[in-house]
Amino acid sequence: MALSKLRQPLLALALLTAPLASLQAExxxxxxxxxxxxxxxxxxxxxxLELVRQQIAARQETxxxxxxxxxxxxxxxxxxERIQLQIAESQGIRVSDRQLNEALNRIxxxxxxxxxxxxxALMAEGQDYALAREQIRREILLTQVQQSSVNRRINVSExxxxxxxxxxxxxxxxxxxxxxxxxxxxxPESATPEMIGQTEAKAMEARRQLEQGTPFxxxxxxxxxxxxxxxxxxxxxxxESELPQALAKAINKLSPGExxxxxxxxxxxxxxxxxxxxxxxxQLVEQTKVRHILxxxxxxxxxxxTRRLIDDLYQRLREGQPFDELARRYSDDAASGSQGGDLGxxxxxxxxxxxxxxxNSTSKGEISEPFESRFGWHIxxxxxxRTQDLGxxxxxxxxxxxIRQRKFSEELSNWLREIRSQAYIERKI
Numbered sequence: 001m002a003l004s005k006l007r008q009p010l011l012a013l014a015l016l017t018a019p020l021a022s023l024q025a026e027x028x029x030x031x032x033x034x035x036x037x038x039x040x041x042x043x044x045x046x047x048x049l050e051l052v053r054q055q056i057a058a059r060q061e062t063x064x065x066x067x068x069x070x071x072x073x074x075x076x077x078x079x080x081e082r083i084q085l086q087i088a089e090s091q092g093i094r095v096s097d098r099q100l101n102e103a104l105n106r107i108x109x110x111x112x113x114x115x116x117x118x119x120x121a122l123m124a125e126g127q128d129y130a131l132a133r134e135q136i137r138r139e140i141l142l143t144q145v146q147q148s149s150v151n152r153r154i155n156v157s158e159x160x161x162x163x164x165x166x167x168x169x170x171x172x173x174x175x176x177x178x179x180x181x182x183x184x185x186x187x188p189e190s191a192t193p194e195m196i197g198q199t200e201a202k203a204m205e206a207r208r209q210l211e212q213g214t215p216f217x218x219x220x221x222x223x224x225x226x227x228x229x230x231x232x233x234x235x236x237x238x239x240e241s242e243l244p245q246a247l248a249k250a251i252n253k254l255s256p257g258e259x260x261x262x263x264x265x266x267x268x269x270x271x272x273x274x275x276x277x278x279x280x281x282x283q284l285v286e287q288t289k290v291r292h293i294l295x296x297x298x299x300x301x302x303x304x305x306t307r308r309l310i311d312d313l314y315q316r317l318r319e320g321q322p323f324d325e326l327a328r329r330y331s332d333d334a335a336s337g338s339q340g341g342d343l344g345x346x347x348x349x350x351x352x353x354x355x356x357x358x359x360n361s362t363s364k365g366e367i368s369e370p371f372e373s374r375f376g377w378h379i380x381x382x383x384x385x386r387t388q389d390l391g392x393x394x395x396x397x398x399x400x401x402x403i404r405q406r407k408f409s410e411e412l413s414n415w416l417r418e419i420r421s422q423a424y425i426e427r428k429i
């Protein structure tokens with residue numbers, strides 16, 4: 001394992017997160033700056049400077065700026081972080097251990113490790129794991145306070161969404177993508193009518209062989225004149241706008257698995273296989289209507305008592321007691337509990353993995369056995385299935401997110417300038 005692959009993610013995090021002074025050297029620090037009622041210590045400044053030097057050194061093509069310039073930039077970053085952390089504290093924003101552990105697991109996975117392996121690797125490099133945890137916690141906290149403060153300043157109107165969808169970029173997003181294979185029967189520029197007829201007949205015969213079960217890739221290798229013939233005619237994912245007009249028109253109404261009729265272009269006759277399709281105005285999504293009962297351990301009910309209660313509720317459901325009545329009485333999910341446990345229509349990606357796994361393996365009308373997720377203990381019942389076209393809704397959502405992301409970047413800069421201008425800052429060194 002190359003150490004640079006492991007170190008890079010944490011160095012990137014550390015650029016945004018100052019180590020806690022209590023975890024550092026025991027020597028008495030000098031105050032580097034006063035920020036409202038808080039301080040930045042000289043040791044924090046020195047430690048951040050060293051981390052930034054390492055980060056820049058890792059980019060071999062980037063030179064270090066002059067020391068005084070670098071020191072000024074790092075001090076500015078520390079001051080701005082202090083102000084944001086003060087805002088987080090005043091707003092009661094916290095990072096739970098669960099959130100922190102999930103972030104650590106993601107970083108470990110990016111390095112192809114388990115969390116214990118990641119911890120051991122850090123320690124082998126001489127890094128303090130407890131310090132790394134606090135650095136990552138602080139980065140998450142900074143992200144949360146930025147999102148909380150900036151998002152409330154952003155509004156995306158329906159007209160902006162429509163304008164985006166009508167724009168060139170929006171039109172590109174609307175277009176469907178097709179995973180394609182092709183077979184080309186080439187024609188010379190000076191082809192005679194007889195040659196054209198013979199070539200079209202070859203294309204029709206090839207299509208007949210495909211209908212009889214000949215694999216497309218096998219036939220492409222055998223008869224195609226296209227440069228990708230030896231790859232089985234594979235074209236990969238293409239948007240309609242990336243194809244000649246005649247080919248785009250030919251595949252527009254094809255479903256995955258279907259082959260086009262021979263399509264004439266200046267280069268010859270094409271057969272196109274649509275292997276898969278994604279995006280576009282029509283996006284059919286499989287949805288499940290589900291309801292659940294959730295029990296969460298709390299100060300009054302221990303984990304053991306919670307497990308006993310969910311088992312008791314499961315037994316009562318099996319005996320015929322109404323699901324909606326038990327959900328209203330016992331569920332700790334207040335929003336769905338008041339609706340008899342109803343979660344409405346859901347689709348892949350909306351629920352936590354444990355919930356989706358049980359939901360997808362439960363038949364219509366069945367009640368699942370109790371299972372645990374990070375939210376607590378659940379019992380669910382699958383009520384129905386349907387296939388829904390969410391194309392327009394998803395396109396509008398994508399457009400809204402694109403606009404919001406652009407506005408967020410702009411508004412974040414404005415917000416950071418504002419909070420800095422409103423803070424009391426006194427530099428000591």
